[in-house]
Amino acid sequence: MLSNFLFQEALRLxxxxxxxxxxxxxxISMSLMALGLLxxxxxxxxxxxxxxxxxxxxxAFLNDQMADADVQALLAKIRASxxxxxxxxxxxxxxxxxxxxxxxxxxxxDALGANPLPASxxxxxxxxxADNVAYFATWxxxxxxxxxxxxxxxxxxxxLKFLQLVRLGGIILTATLTVAAIFxxxxxxxxxxxxxxxxxxxxxxxxxxxxxxxxPFLIWGLVQGALGGVTAAGLxxxxxxxxxxxxxxxxxxxxxxxxxxxxxxxTLFGVLGLMAAGSxxxxxxxxxxxxxxxxx
Amino acid sequence: xxxxxxxHMTYADEFKALKDVNLKIAxxxxxxxxxxxxxxxxxxxxxxxxxxxxxxxQVIVGExxxxxLKPRQVPYFRRKIGVVFQEFNLLYDLTVFENVALVLHVxxxxxxMITKDVNRxxxxxxxxxxxxxxxxxxxxxxxxxxVLARAIVHDPPLLxxxxxxxxxxxxxxxxxxxxxxxxSEAGTTVICTTHNLNxxxxxxxxxxxxxxxxxxxxxxxxxxx
Ligand SMILES: Nc1ncnc2c1ncn2[C@@H]1O[C@H](COP(=O)(O)OP(=O)(O)OP(=O)(O)O)[C@@H](O)[C@H]1O
Ligand SMILES: [Mg+2]
Numbered sequence: 176m177l178s179n180f181l182f183q184e185a186l187r188l189x190x191x192x193x194x195x196x197x198x199x200x201x202x203i204s205m206s207l208m209a210l211g212l213l214x215x216x217x218x219x220x221x222x223x224x225x226x227x228x229x230x231x232x233x234x235a236f237l238n239d240q241m242a243d244a245d246v247q248a249l250l251a252k253i254r255a256s257x258x259x260x261x262x263x264x265x266x267x268x269x270x271x272x273x274x275x276x277x278x279x280x281x282x283x284x285d286a287l288g289a290n291p292l293p294a295s296x297x298x299x300x301x302x303x304x305a306d307n308v309a310y311f312a313t314w315x316x317x318x319x320x321x322x323x324x325x326x327x328x329x330x331x332x333x334x335l336k337f338l339q340l341v342r343l344g345g346i347i348l349t350a351t352l353t354v355a356a357i358f359x360x361x362x363x364x365x366x367x368x369x370x371x372x373x374x375x376x377x378x379x380x381x382x383x384x385x386x387x388x389x390x391p392f393l394i395w396g397l398v399q400g401a402l403g404g405v406t407a408a409g410l411x412x413x414x415x416x417x418x419x420x421x422x423x424x425x426x427x428x429x430x431x432x433x434x435x436x437x438x439x440x441x442t443l444f445g446v447l448g449l450m451a452a453g454s455x456x457x458x459x460x461x462x463x464x465x466x467x468x469x470x471x
Numbered sequence: 472x473x474x475x476x477x478x479h480m481t482y483a484d485e486f487k488a489l490k491d492v493n494l495k496i497a498x499x500x501x502x503x504x505x506x507x508x509x510x511x512x513x514x515x516x517x518x519x520x521x522x523x524x525x526x527x528x529q530v531i532v533g534e535x536x537x538x539x540l541k542p543r544q545v546p547y548f549r550r551k552i553g554v555v556f557q558e559f560n561l562l563y564d565l566t567v568f569e570n571v572a573l574v575l576h577v578x579x580x581x582x583x584m585i586t587k588d589v590n591r592x593x594x595x596x597x598x599x600x601x602x603x604x605x606x607x608x609x610x611x612x613x614x615x616x617x618v619l620a621r622a623i624v625h626d627p628p629l630l631x632x633x634x635x636x637x638x639x640x641x642x643x644x645x646x647x648x649x650x651x652x653x654x655s656e657a658g659t660t661v662i663c664t665t666h667n668l669n670x671x672x673x674x675x676x677x678x679x680x681x682x683x684x685x686x687x688x689x690x691x692x693x694x695x696x
Contacts, residue, residue: 180576377559380522381621382550383577384543 184391188367189398195363196399202359203403203456204410206352207449211411213345214445231303235315235324236293239267246294249320253298258311261299267292293322357460360399364392364464389465393458400457404450412442472498472629472660473519478528480514480684488514490684492528496662498628501655501692503671504664506681512664513557515681516633519662520552521545532629550578553622557633557664561606561617567593568602571621578625592624596650612643619650623659630654632663641669648674 189196235253237246246264254262265273270292275281284291300311308326315324368375375388419430475494481487488511496502504512517523518530521537530537533551540548561570568589575585593599596616606614615635622630632651636644648663648670655661665671671678680688 179582373559374562377556377562378573378577379546380520380549380554380556380559381574381577382546382548384546387546387577 181390185394188391188395199360199363199399200403202356203400203453204406206356207403207407207453208411209349209352211407211449213349216345233298233312233324233326235296236322238320238322241320245320258300259298260301263297265295267294360460361464364461392461392465396457396461397454400453401450404453408446408449472496474531476529478525481526488684498660499658501661501676503676503678505671510681511684512681513633516631520549520554551627553627553630555618555622555632555635563606566603566605567617571624574621574624588624592620596620612639615647630659630661634664636665
């Protein structure tokens, strides 16, 4: 049963001890900012990995002496594989033309006289995991007429591993800050409970239930958490704007272009998510603290 | 209304505050409890509203053995009792009105009834005009009347007053005593502790003399000593 009275009491907690309130707000916002950055990073990692994987293709360079019929047979065989979603055949001439786009390279080829470039098959795979790509390339290598096959899977794999490391760091940072924030908030509530011990004793003696006494502190925790969420979101937004401003001014990089298309709804979700996470944190801390202080 | 059966109270530090107390108080009775400081008067009061349980014996209030109350029943049990505490005074950052209203908030009264009941009880103790004051603007006697108002605002059938005249002079203390007698005349069971024998004599109510945790003597009401 929530009465007006509990909210008034919670309001008194929020307004009476300014410094304690600011400290706990700061602690919550810091840990929520870490959480927010972790989520942004997570989102960025997915985008980046997708981006890198998009470029992964297996290229098979073909033997110059191959007969046309053999080439067609090989292409058909590759196409028949369930793994293959796309295939492009580049003749020696096409390769040369591609190569000649660059004037410096053209001069080099011209000096050689003959066309040194092999014909190639570029293959898009359905699953672009490193294992799969490597396995397919090995299979391709064993086909008659294939001189050599290469793939860019290694880059994506290394990048993924690196980002996983960064993410692990982010998780550890977030967890540490969250534990610290909960510890700080719980202690602040203990202080406030202590400051009001007389009032609490009196209300209990005149027949207040445990939840009536806890109520204002729990509401305080919830509100502090939600305010912390808004603060963290605001700070992150400010930092982002500042970063993109300087990125554009000093190195002409348009960071805003990196944002996903539906950015407005993402921002809303982000803010609401941070508020919810903050409220949970505040509620948990106050439960922890008042549970310890107001044991029957 | 209240019965004590062979009640012993030993505090955590092995101090025996009450020893083998037997007591019967009928509904509507007015009982004074007196005795030197440390005799166990407050302990007796605290056992009645179950601030703690007796270490031995039984305390029965109404038909309820207080030891049988489950923890979550205790708040509801206490709401049927009005208490003037010896050591817990008013809250100094709340107004007179808010101090008294606290009891009704605890009981989840709707705010319109709170306003009505608090104003009625402040009228009764003669403090309507001070309702928006903070306690430090009040005299000792006025404060004690607010404490009494807080104890009776919800019209409890049982009123426990632990040194309600505290360190008041005789005439201001007598004001409080008269209010207690008024409550009693309206049917409330009243138990009042005091170490001021003047009040005992003037009230002429049943009196229990406690000393070193034991009942040394009892005197019926109306007899003059
Ligand atoms: N919480 C406690 N822990 C240990 N001892 C206590 C506690 N409360 C009271 N006592 C002791 O029990 C004895 C009785 O205390 P009580 O408060 O009942 O006395 P009293 O008759 O009310 O005294 P006074 O007239 O000074 O109010 C005292 O000697 C006191 O020191
Ligand atoms: Mg006492």
